[in-house]
Amino acid sequence: MIILKINYNKKIGKNNTGHIVLRHRKKGKKSLYIPIDSNYFNHINNNNLCIRLLGETSNDMYRNTKLILCIITKDDGVKEFRYILKPNKKSYGDFIKFFDKTNKSFGDVNCLNSFDINDKVYNIEFKPLINSKICTAAECNSILLNKIKNYIKIKLPSNKIKQLNNKCYAVYGNSEKLIVNSINKAGTKMSFGNRPKVRGSAMNACDHPHGGGEGKAPIGKKSIYSFKGKKVKGIKTVKTKNDCYK
Template sequence: MALKNYNPTSPARRGLILVDKSQLWKGKPVKALTEGKHKTGGRNNKGHVTSRGIGGGHKQKYRFIDFKRRKWDVEGTVERIEYDPNRTAYIALIKYDDGELAYIIAPQRLAVGDKVVAGKKTDTKPGNAMLLSEMPVGTICHNIEMKPGKGAQIARSAGTYVQLVGRDRGMVIVRLNSGEQRYIRGECMGTVGAVSNPDNANTNLAKAGRNRWRGKRPLTRGVAKNPVDHPHGGGEGRTSGGRHPVTPWGKPTKGARTRKNKQTDKMIIRSRHAKKKR
């Protein structure tokens, strides 16, 4: 889908670039596949803010998405492509031959009326899901599981994809968008194709109010605060915040490596921080 550029007929329209959603379903979602969604404002059960920058936003319904794709060898037809306020990707409503309805993440080049199927091994068509061990090397895929049967965790956002680059001892080697190469177990499921709505990265909201509609509150810079509120705060005049950028709780940020997960380090072949070959 293309991008829509608006003429500057008002300050709110100047620079506005949105994705054209005219091809999407204009009605409501399937009621049986949705549930009410309660906003927290970033607060936990004690009323304390545990996630900053959250508040307001338009009311939403959560759509149940089939991330597991374990309904094997039952063909489904794409009924429609829908917008989902809970994610950047579009979703597709699938009607299986036995009458069951389900939502899946819509890949690129998936159209209304197309057939999709999940199984141990299927055709490499967009929307088909199969075991990673059965996928041809070089396949572009998304919705990748990290544990068999847990459901997809990798490459679910708009425009993202993973490339399967090799096999080794019951594992597959995948290359992520970040440049990282890692092992994943062959019994995990993956879906062929790249995720829909790749133009989402090129949009421009043009005004702060559009972010408020999405439930995002303004962020105050640390250097603009007092010393009691932030490590960068205080100082005479305008200061840059010191030599070591940190979070409000003193954790290094802006490039400092904070990842500590020794359990999965052995699964990473090439770090995303490694210098890329020219």
């Protein structure tokens, strides 16, 4: 049995003692969380497998992509319903194919070794038989560059090159973006869990390193400081030594 919707407690940026650790957060509007199937139906290896798409949901507050409900019928006649990321150019009644090398269409699932060079894929596994983690955002995809023995080099959206195993699963194309209405008032942002942001120079001296002074006073320092008192300008923030996408 697959649970389609569950309760989810949002993070409000406070620790166990009640102190604020991450600012500008609140609980926001209550909504159910929809877990998606990032394991490709437990890695089924049938060559003639097709999944039928049933309908889509567009009111998910936790993602910027559309979700679609799909159904699969196993050999023993048992049907399973799961939510997946909606492929672009796919709609109700269409099918998603597994391991089809001849006719590639958006949403088809296959191993990285079966795709051609310069193909665009998304929802990629970091390691074989592990949930997909790469390129899961809306309209996000990677490009296959080269095939070397049992490994394949792909180009990520950040222009970094990553070498993966050729047995990792991926989806052809990209996912469809969720269309959100324009933000006409502050309450729409508050419903998503965002609190208003205040300038540091408008605070008191006890609340921020830039605070204090009469009227519109300058910050009184040579460089910009963060809320915790650390330097912000001219400091390296990326550690390429420990970066997993190097």
